[in-house]
Amino acid sequence: MTSRNSNGIGNCWDNDIPPQLLFKKSEPFLNENYDAVPTKNFEKTPSTLSHNNSVSCDDLKGVGSLSGTCILNSSLHLVNDLLILGTGSIEVAPHVLITCPIKGCLISFNISGNAKIALGGPPPAQTSGTPSLYDGAGGGHGGRGASCLKSNRTNWGGDVYAWSTLSDPWSYGSKGGSTSSEKQYGGDGGGRILLIVKDTLHVDGFITAEGGQGGLDGGGGSGGSIMVHAFKLNGNGTISAAGGSGWGGGGGGRISLECYSIQDVKITVHGGQSFGCPENAGAAGTAYDKLLSSLKVSNDYFTTHTETPLLDFPTTILWSNVYVECNAKALVPLLWSRVQVRGQIRLLDGGSICFGLSKYGVSEF
Structure with a gap:
């Protein structure tokens, strides 16, 4: 998935949490097992997620920077809201999860580049809409793929399914x-x-x-x-x-x-x-x-x-x-x-x- 200049809402982290991620510094963000710790007296104000609350790529335990490309290779388990703000791009590696089990938890991405999320790995090698001939026809799914064969009969490439x-x-x-x-x-x-x-x-x-x-x-x-x-x-x-x-x-x-x-x-x-x-x-x-x-x-x-x-x-x-x-x-x-x-x-x-x-x-x- 690719998104530019988008504000996303989602649900997620590692150890050594920077203080700007916490509403109250005395409240723990994660426990020693990297599990989310429920917060108490959880209150939000409109200014909670301001530019001053934004985290860096290092804070996210990522590689790179949010002014260039930040790659997240480790799952994040949040117990509070998170704002990711930058002029570059962010890439979430395969099998990396961003989770926040707290009710009302808000995760915002506000970046000028691309947000690339690799979710499920490669698709199957062949699905039912793949053409069987060797004429370079298009694959089908919601609509049929096109065929450029010249003949008197109706031609198409891969057919529809689902x-x-x-x-x-x-x-x-x-x-x-x-x-x-x-x-x-x-x-x-x-x-x-x-x-x-x-x-x-x-x-x-x-x-x-x-x-x-x-x-x-x-x-x-x-x-x-x-x-x-x-x-x-x-x-x-x-x-x-x-x-x-x-x-x-x-x-x-x-x-x-x-x-x-x-x-x-x-x-x-x-x-x-x-x-x-x-x-x-x-x-x-x-x-x-x-x-x-x-x-x-x-x-x-x-x-x-x-x-x-x-x-x-x-x-x-x-x-x-x-x-x-x-x-x-x-x-x-x-x-x-x-x-x-x-x-x-x-x-x-x-x-x-x-x-x-x-x-x-x-x-x-």
């Missing part, structure tokens, strides 16, 4: 295809991100689970999965599970938002650009608003002939609205598919829906 869990997506993206049977040139699939914030998530940078680049010898990887649960989501930044570019562009991933207020943040799940057929980018993924029960399929004006299949629509609790926009091409492929929502199905700015397959063009609308 449709039934689009409201709570938690699948990796898929690797793009290669142009060689001896070496894998395809871009990697996007990762998985889950953000749970009690109050406000402010994003002025980038939170990405995008597919990797495939170059001229491989397809782009498909976007991964992002879930955001927050009371408010705002800022001028971007949350993206877009497909990666390659010979054939990767399909977009899946994003789900559960937020009572969303302002200004750009949400994108577009397919990746195709170097081998520029007019045919990867297909758009899915962006789902969980509170509104609303689905959006947008390709951000990237031209494509590759479709985003919309499979079984819910029939017990109907979706409110479905938007297909910005050159996205949706496909309802199942025989006798029923497309029903409480509100509107809107096609905007070049968006389209195709019903049925070429041999079985029957759907109920």
Whole structure:
């Protein structure tokens, strides 16, 4: 995950705690076993986390500095609020945890560079959306990957999967295809991100689970999965599970938002650009608003002939609205598919829906 100029809220530390981290110097921060010690008379004021309370990279037992790059290699166990303020970047190494079990504990990152968090290690080598041929097609996930093969039949790269869990997506993206049977040139699939914030998530940078680049010898990887649960989501930044570019562009991933207020943040799940057929980018993924029960399929004006299949629509609790926009091409492929929502199905700015397959063009609308 990458974030610029962001204020994060989270939950976490080591020994020899600097006094500026404590509300009362007499209160212990950690015990001798590096476990959090509960604090008493815990009170906060608006000025508690000021610039004077900010810690250094050394205070965090990290390597480097917050004016350059600070790398955290050890887990942090907090018993009080923490402010990390700097003009550089911070990187949290794999398997490093930042935890604070105290109710109301606040951890703020306010940095001008990048916040890189390595969570779960490498994704699986291959997922179900990886193309099987050697034509450099893009990987699929929320949308199909693009194929640049020239033929009279409908072509696409990797196919979609995890449709039934689009409201709570938690699948990796898929690797793009290669142009060689001896070496894998395809871009990697996007990762998985889950953000749970009690109050406000402010994003002025980038939170990405995008597919990797495939170059001229491989397809782009498909976007991964992002879930955001927050009371408010705002800022001028971007949350993206877009497909990666390659010979054939990767399909977009899946994003789900559960937020009572969303302002200004750009949400994108577009397919990746195709170097081998520029007019045919990867297909758009899915962006789902969980509170509104609303689905959006947008390709951000990237031209494509590759479709985003919309499979079984819910029939017990109907979706409110479905938007297909910005050159996205949706496909309802199942025989006798029923497309029903409480509100509107809107096609905007070049968006389209195709019903049925070429041999079985029957759907109920």
